[in-house]
Amino acid sequence: MLSIRLYFLQRLSALIMAPLVILHLGVMIYAIQGGLSSEEILGRTQGSLFWAVVYGLFVASVSVHGAIGLRSIAYEWGRIRGFSLSLLSWGFCLLTFFLGGRAVYAVVFA
């Protein structure tokens, strides 16, 4: 169900995400004071290459990481096997990557 390469990718993506998520959570805690607004969010991110890289990397990692994680769970808890299993993980991966890509584009470039 989980090849050693998938295992490796899951750990690698987790390692990439860890500092990004810490950063993100930090900023959120800092920024949430007094409520969030799109202005505020976009003010911080718009046109920033730094945030583009941060969120870009996160999106790439989470789509891989989540897909592999779901694969394990679907196999073990959902008893899903074979083609359906691959469909599910690829589906999650592509969908997340697409939605994430769009979001990064929106908050940084648009």
Added chain:
Amino acid sequence: MGDRSNSIRVKVSRGDDRGRHFDEFDVPALESQTVLDVVTWIQRNADPSLSYRFACRVGMCGSCAMTVNGKPRWTCRTHVSKVLQGDTLTIEPLRNLPVVKDLATDMSEFFDKWTSAESRFVPTKTREDAIEIVQPATKERIEADAAIECINCGVCYASCDAVELNPDYLGPAALNRAWTLQNDVRDGGKNSRLRAVTGEGGCQNCHSQQGCVQHCPNTLNPTRSIAGLKRLATRAVFKREL
């Protein structure tokens, strides 16, 4: 257990995978009494058709493992007072293995997986050669020793969700043994074994639940061994060897 009443209510799982039910027995409580003794008492005095398995009766052969009040245990070395809940004892066959009859399981798949993990020594020398010098203080020897005293009782195998849910998963005992061999400086099968333990049912399927550590009667630590294999595997993937 100061005021234990003088008899124990014992619920015993009967039958096989085609159908199972519980039978209840009242067994006299004794001062020196293991769970295996309780089962034996029932077979000798109450129901001669009860089936179970044991051999050494002192924790060396790993034949007598059963589920006692929900937990996998070696029964020959589990004193009743340690597991009694109120005055009842529920005894079932080991989980995650097919049942032959009553309390005896078919352990074939456990050993088949042991074999497919290539958990056996691959010689680099022959009986004509002198015995290899291996200093006991070396890191490898210490690591191998830490995991070597497994009695293949299957208790860890029964306690693991990954085993239960993933039919390919080799399981803690086989992987634990593989790890001792990866640390055995005399062994010549490391590359091939690393492939075997990173295949379809390999070490990566372990979620570090550590039920195996929790329940291993010999206080071995398969999680630690499996982590060691994962480390070797990660390194090999990095080096593009896997």
Added chain:
Amino acid sequence: MRAKPHRNHPLWYAYVVHRISGLSLAAFIPLHLYVLGLALERRGELDQLLVWTEIPVVKAAEFGLVFLLAVHLFGGLRLMALEMFQWRDNQKTFAAAAASAAFLLASLFLLRSF
């Protein structure tokens, strides 16, 4: 909820928490990204959604999400440390520490949001 006896030990609970948090994140994150993506076309709608974040129930839900993310993060780091470094015997302590850290972080988030 009490697990079956053979599962009733802290590290099994840690495993379930990690799994449930991962599963929830996998459900929430695409949603989250979708919402952010709205910023592209319909800035107003994003703001409308953000107004929601002022409602206490939603705040509690946010607390939950941050907790899930944090607990998965720290738990994941614990697992990877276990896999990558020399074995340490105090696994239960690490798991407890990861859960506490996640709880602290999420609480901080909650407090700051008022």
Added chain:
Amino acid sequence: MSVQTTDTDILILGSGGAGLLAALHAYKSNPELEITIAVKGLMGKCGCTRMVQGGYNVALSSSDSVERHFMDTIAGGKWLPNQKLAWKLCETAVERVRELENEIGCFFDREPDGTLHHKAFAGQTADRTVHKGDLTGIEIINRLMEQVLARPIRKLEEHRALALIPSADGVGISGVLLVDMRSGAMKLVRAKAVLLATGAGPTMYKYYTPSGEKSMDGLSMALRAGLPLRDMEMVQFHPTGLLAGKDTRMTGTVLEEGLRGAGGELHNGAGERFMFKYDDRGERATRDIVSRGIYAEMRAGNTTPNGGVHISMSHLGPDNVREKFKGMVKRCADCGFDLAAGKVEVVPTAHYLMGGVVCNTDTETSLKGLFVAGEDAGGIHGANRLGGNGVANSTVFGGVAGEAMAGYAATAELLEPNSVVLEREIERALMPFNLEGENVNVHALREELMDIMWEHVGVMRDRIGLTRGLERVENLKSRLLAGNIGVENRVFNLTWHDWLNLYNLIEISLVITRAALARENSRGAHFREDFPEPGSLDESYFTQVELQETGLEVEQIPVEFNIIKPGESLIEDYTETAPKVQRRPDTVGA
């Protein structure tokens, strides 16, 4: 009665050290042959090789030699061993340990400099016992098991051998009748060569150490097939078996010898330290002397609540004991005893049978095609087995047998079974279902046998007791045959197997008793109160028992001193009694 018949080239009975090595050696000699192992339990998970704690005797240390190992074995065996077998044991052990380490993968303990660690074992004039902690047997048998599982060797697990079936013309063995314990089906496995490696096991005594499933099946089958058994009076008792009452299977299991070596004290019921009454070395005297000392106290009524004596370690400091004897302390604690700080009741316990089937140095028996190795074989140890020579014996001769069988099977033919014997044996095995009469309580009878053997044919013997024992066992046999067991389903039916166990134990108990009656002197493990002297060494003889038309016949056969004679030695300055080796207390094993 229908039996399923299958054929194989080599059939091995038992998966102890002897059986597994035989399989590996046969396979290595000729991978073309089909090899089958049939075993009463699971592969490698039953029998006594697994239970070896102390270790494996081999002359590998610089202060040792094969000659010295041989001398100790002969002296320890009180000049009764078959010297050629003893020599082969000592000589081949060297190669076998190297094989176990280098080819099989056993990882024995080392000295700090990385060479093998040899510990001192009682009764030996050099440190020669190779070990893996105090769980040597687990290491040996698990490594062997892994190797066997990885080879194309046919496994018949939970298949119990019921009878050796000779060929119709009587010239050799044709196969073995087995029962598949899981289904209850009878099977005849025909084979060109058969190895008897069921590991004897004197479990007919009130207290015993061997694995619980062993019940002299091999010897009983051999006896019925007309093979001679030698040295059958020689039953070794270990002085400190755990005593916890008759209702627990723990009773009889070994508390390791090292406890006494480290300064453990034995106290009788009155709290008196008694061993110095019997020997200057007190608790550190040899196994047989300590066993007799304890037995004497028990017989005098100076006993603890369960009828034994106490072993006490606490004066050495509970923490110290806990650290030094971790495994033993944990084992006792699991079963509710505090070895480190409290007292534990102990009793002498039947440990090993020196006697067995007569064979030559190639493990051949008098029945063509039948080979024997391990504890089932007789003559290697004579009147006493040195600690550490048991597992050496099973692995050395198991390997020898494997090669011998491969050689034999390459040219031999499968033989037609003697159908009369086959029918008779099937009928015998099914008696517990078919006998008329009230249900028999197999367990009560087994306990009675254990009491009889302990009382009359145990640590100390005399004519009156032995004669009484013989009568009582015979009477017991007729009661066993007076009814059925009251369970019909043959699937995994332990009570049926308890019956078969008891039947075999009774047969061999009779043999032991007859041999003990015939030996009117005291040697090694055999002590006759009415004949306490060892008799002339030069005129040493061994006993040999055979089942004939008329019943059991006992012969006394002079020992051939074909390597050395009493008074001679292969090495200089050899004193028969082991010098008081300066040994670290923690290195004395079981």
